[in-house]
Amino acid sequence: MNNDLETILDTCLYQIEEDESNIAECLARYPEHASELKPLLAAATKLARGREVVPDPAFKARARTQLDVYMQQHPQRKHVSPVFWRFSIAVVTVLLLFVASGTAFAQTALPGDAFYTWKLTSEHVWRITSIDPLGVDITLSNRRLNELVVVSGSGDEARRARAVENYQKLLVKFNAEQNEERRARILPILRAQHEALIKAGILVPELEGYFPR
Numbered sequence: 001m002n003n004d005l006e007t008i009l010d011t012c013l014y015q016i017e018e019d020e021s022n023i024a025e026c027l028a029r030y031p032e033h034a035s036e037l038k039p040l041l042a043a044a045t046k047l048a049r050g051r052e053v054v055p056d057p058a059f060k061a062r063a064r065t066q067l068d069v070y071m072q073q074h075p076q077r078k079h080v081s082p083v084f085w086r087f088s089i090a091v092v093t094v095l096l097l098f099v100a101s102g103t104a105f106a107q108t109a110l111p112g113d114a115f116y117t118w119k120l121t122s123e124h125v126w127r128i129t130s131i132d133p134l135g136v137d138i139t140l141s142n143r144r145l146n147e148l149v150v151v152s153g154s155g156d157e158a159r160r161a162r163a164v165e166n167y168q169k170l171l172v173k174f175n176a177e178q179n180e181e182r183r184a185r186i187l188p189i190l191r192a193q194h195e196a197l198i199k200a201g202i203l204v205p206e207l208e209g210y211f212p213r
Contacts, residue, residue, distance in 0.1 A: 111162035171206040
């Protein structure tokens with residue numbers, strides 16, 4: 001997957017998360033990538049909406065009452081064939097293995113690889129469905145650091161530039177954090193990353209602002 005699409009996807013996901021844009025607007029801005037962007041953006045936003053839905057207490061009470069009434073009126077239910085259940089379980093298992101293996105494989109992808117776009121999308125879904133977004137961002141910053149170290153040794157300047165850009169996006173987000181407790185979680189991680197980059201001979205301008213030499 002080319003770097004342009006990776007950048008566009010990352011931008012769209014961020015703008016949608018911040019309510020600065022929506023799927024239709026993103027697709028309209030990038031018509032040449034619309035066919036590839038649409039399923040990725042749709043999957044991410046559907047999962048985000050699912051996390052935000054909180055059933056109304058009155059609705060839950062009505063649903064529980066209706067369920068109790070139905071169970072009393074229909075005490076006997078037709079048994080489903082064991083063969084059907086075995087078949088259903090087998091199908092679901094295969095699908096889960098397929099998705100899990102695809103996602104796991106994507107986690108080893110580097111900027112410019114075919115699976116890298118899926119990697120970014122799965123990470124975005126993970127972040128917006130997590131109860132600890134900062135913890136996810138810290139984990140992702142370690143991933144971006146590792147990617148940067150790997151591609152820096154490959155001699156591919158385009159990949160290296162993309163890896164630096166991805167890492168610096170998280171650094172900008174960390175720098176904007178105002179909560180002291182959260183900053184206390186962030187700084188030790190950045191200090192360790194800074195030391196690792198020094199050993200690898202890699203300079204990231206945004207990180208140097210935290211620890212001037």
